[in-house]
Structure formats: structure tokens, C-alpha cells
Amino acid sequence: MKETRKHTYNKGLNAFSLAGLGIGGVIGAGFFLGSGIAVREAGPAVSLSFLIGGLIMMQVLGGMTSINVNRMQHGSFRVYAEEFLGSYTGFLLGWVVFASSILSIGSEALAMGLFVHLWLPHIPLAILATTFIVIIILINAMNMQFFSKVESGMAAVKALAILAFILLGVYAIYSKGVSLPSPAPLSSFHAFFPKGFSGVLQSMLVVIFSYSGISVIAMAATEVSKPEKQIPQAARYMTFGSIGLYALSMLVLVFITSWNTVPEKKSPFVQAFDVIGYDWAAVIMNFIVILAAFSVMAASYYSSLQMLVSLSEAKKGPHMFLPRTKGGFYRNAWLAVGISVLLVVGLSFLLSSKLYNYLISASSYITFLNWIVNLLTYLIWKRKRGEEETFQSRLIWGNTGAYATILIILVMFVMSLKVVDFRMGFYAAAVIIGVISLAYLLWLKFSRKQEKSHNA
Numbered sequence: 001m002k003e004t005r006k007h008t009y010n011k012g013l014n015a016f017s018l019a020g021l022g023i024g025g026v027i028g029a030g031f032f033l034g035s036g037i038a039v040r041e042a043g044p045a046v047s048l049s050f051l052i053g054g055l056i057m058m059q060v061l062g063g064m065t066s067i068n069v070n071r072m073q074h075g076s077f078r079v080y081a082e083e084f085l086g087s088y089t090g091f092l093l094g095w096v097v098f099a100s101s102i103l104s105i106g107s108e109a110l111a112m113g114l115f116v117h118l119w120l121p122h123i124p125l126a127i128l129a130t131t132f133i134v135i136i137i138l139i140n141a142m143n144m145q146f147f148s149k150v151e152s153g154m155a156a157v158k159a160l161a162i163l164a165f166i167l168l169g170v171y172a173i174y175s176k177g178v179s180l181p182s183p184a185p186l187s188s189f190h191a192f193f194p195k196g197f198s199g200v201l202q203s204m205l206v207v208i209f210s211y212s213g214i215s216v217i218a219m220a221a222t223e224v225s226k227p228e229k230q231i232p233q234a235a236r237y238m239t240f241g242s243i244g245l246y247a248l249s250m251l252v253l254v255f256i257t258s259w260n261t262v263p264e265k266k267s268p269f270v271q272a273f274d275v276i277g278y279d280w281a282a283v284i285m286n287f288i289v290i291l292a293a294f295s296v297m298a299a300s301y302y303s304s305l306q307m308l309v310s311l312s313e314a315k316k317g318p319h320m321f322l323p324r325t326k327g328g329f330y331r332n333a334w335l336a337v338g339i340s341v342l343l344v345v346g347l348s349f350l351l352s353s354k355l356y357n358y359l360i361s362a363s364s365y366i367t368f369l370n371w372i373v374n375l376l377t378y379l380i381w382k383r384k385r386g387e388e389e390t391f392q393s394r395l396i397w398g399n400t401g402a403y404a405t406i407l408i409i410l411v412m413f414v415m416s417l418k419v420v421d422f423r424m425g426f427y428a429a430a431v432i433i434g435v436i437s438l439a440y441l442l443w444l445k446f447s448r449k450q451e452k453s454h455n456a
Helices: 015-026 035-071 077-085 087-119 125-139 144-176 196-219 227-256 268-275 279-313 331-349 355-384 398-416 420-455
Strands: none
Touching (some): 015 196, 035 196, 035 227, 035 355, 077 087, 077 355, 087 125, 087 196, 087 279, 087 355, 144 227, 144 279, 196 227, 196 398, 196 420, 268 279, 279 331, 331 355, 355 420
């Protein structure tokens, strides 16, 4: 049974605003701060890591939009996964994506706390992170059209900041005579791959996290006025824009800063500006990083809220999340997401300083699962689609692209487990998946009991 929900309000998104939501959900502190972890794992080859990650993201997004444009159901990828892969898969995917979004918001809040802590060292990190969460909760109470404009504006600022970094970095290297790291990144195979290709694979967990916000496009698709035209456009804008900015900025970064001196608790972009003597740019970049985290948190919060509503509509979540105001605002779901995020950030009062790394890796492992399921759904949909379902995204390279991407993700999963901090994230993700699987069994038992009672 299809879970289609017709909207009669807030159909105000177009290709640019939807792409803005997508970029807003992708470019965040996970890139501005987390990329430092990827650089330490891969060395100068991190630019290749982001290129590979972008190609993987492109295949997944192509598969998602291929189905979405043809079917346009609220809840999108979760609904399609359930239809083609079964009830358990739909239940699991919906709740793990919800959990991943909550973890992502928490990691962004902690990243913001780290950056602001440099300016306000006397205020505890946990208090700063909690304050930012409260602000994000309030932002998500806005009207959807106004929210999308704010998000698109922030996305533009982030993209321009990365572009400015690329241009200033190139100018500094060729005009100011900044000394290249020794050995130069492109001077030899070993200089570019100091940890071999295995280092590239080990860095991919953080890279995938930097791309993981693409689901917001699918979740917001029902808000688009002309989906057949605007969803494919938005997907292309977001895909090629983010891949280009990520790969080029990483290449410039490793030409300015030695890869083994990049810190994990400070933005490598801020450090790079310090290295080339642009102190003013370092301050501005630090501010942009904070804005970026705000943007991703806002987009992830919206995505989490939509997923919670979708699950409740499908009777796979509490009915209490369905009531909405006259303007279509789901107040109870909004509060539930806010409380969940506050609980995650509350862990920062108790756990070690490695919590940010754990949150990133746990969210990334869930993204691995999410993307594999989406690709499998796409493959089955291609075999079973109706004659009228003719749209095919050009982003995904058909069955070959889907199968190759699944294989690459599995290889990255195995390689990432060699990193100790990532293992902790894997254990956390495994626990989350286990709890959700147990909840499914309880939900199934309860549903059958209700069905028998109704038939009696």
C-alpha cells in the first residue's frame, strides 16, 4: 500500500532552493572540521578520497531521484525500500536514518562548540553545544518557505567560502611564494600516497560523512512545485557543486599545509590561512565553519522531523507525532527531535573528548547501510517498474554503477575498521541497529495482536 500524502500548502521550493537545502545538508562542520581526520588518514591523496566519495554519492543520489521522480511518495526512500525489500527493511531504514540524523546534529553541535570555545574558552564545551541545539530547535519552527530561503542563503555562503579558500590558496602559492610541504604532494607516488591506497580507503568513512546529508533532497521532494523538472536539476547542482568544491579545496589544502601537521580539533582550513599569513581570513573562515554547522544542523533537523512523521503515518512510529497545526507544523515531532538531540549532546558532559569522532563514525556506518539499501532498492525497482515510469537519472550509471558502488562501500567498511576510533563508532551503530531490530519484532508482535483482536 502506497503512503502518499498530498500537500495543499508550502509548495514553495524550486530547483535552486532544493539544491540549497541539499548543499546545506552536505557542506558542514563534518567537512570543515572532520576533513582534518581524513587528511591524517590519506595524506595528500585525500583529494582523491573526496572525488571517489563524490562519485559514490552521485550513484546513490541518482538511484534515489530515479525512483522519486517517478513515484513522488512522502517518506520516499524508506517507503520504496519497504515496497521492494520488505517490511523489516523499511522499518530499519527509516529508524536508522532518523538515528543517523540525530547523531549528525549532535556532532555538528559539538564541532560548533569546539570552534566557539577558541573565542570563549571559559565556557564549557557542553554548554556551548547545548545552546546551539536550542537555537536550531527554534529555527526549525519557522515556515517552510522562509526556512528554505535561510538554508539556501547559508548554503551559498558556505560554497563561496570554499571557493574563496581555493582562489586565495592558489594565489598564495603562485604569487606570494608560500613554501610547499616537503616532499611536495605531487613529487612522487609515495608523497601523494604516504599511507598507500589503504590510507585512502581508511579515510573514506569521514569522507562519506561529509556527503551523507543528501537524503534531505529526497525528504523535501514533496515540497517542490515541479518535481519532474526541478528534482533532477537540484540533484545535478548539488552533486557537481559539492564534488568540485570538496576535491579542489582538499588539493589546495595539501599544497599549503603538510598533511601530518593537520590537527583533528581545529579546522584545517583555518590552519591553512594561518600558514600563508592570512590571519583575517582565518577568523572569517572560523565564522563560516560555525555557520556551516548551523546550516547542516537545520537541514538534518528538518530531515529527521520528516522521517519521524513518515514513520508515524505508516504506523511504524507513535501516532502522537502526527497532529499538526493549521499551517502544517508537526509540533510533537518537532519536540521529539529536539529532545533526542539534546540527549545526544548531553553525552558530551559524560564521555571523552573523542565523542565527536565516535559520532561521525557511527553516523557514517549507518550511512553505509542506508546507501546500500537505496542501491538495492533501485536495482529491484528497475526490474519491476511500470511502463509509465520512464524517468532515469543520468547521475547513476545503471546496474553497473549500482553494483560497483555497493562493492566499493563494502570494501571501505572493512578497511575503516582498522582505525581504532572508527571501531567505537561501528559498535555504537551496531547497537542502534540491534535495538531497532528488536523494536521491529515487538512492533510486529503488537501489530499481529491488534489484527487478531480486530478480526475476532
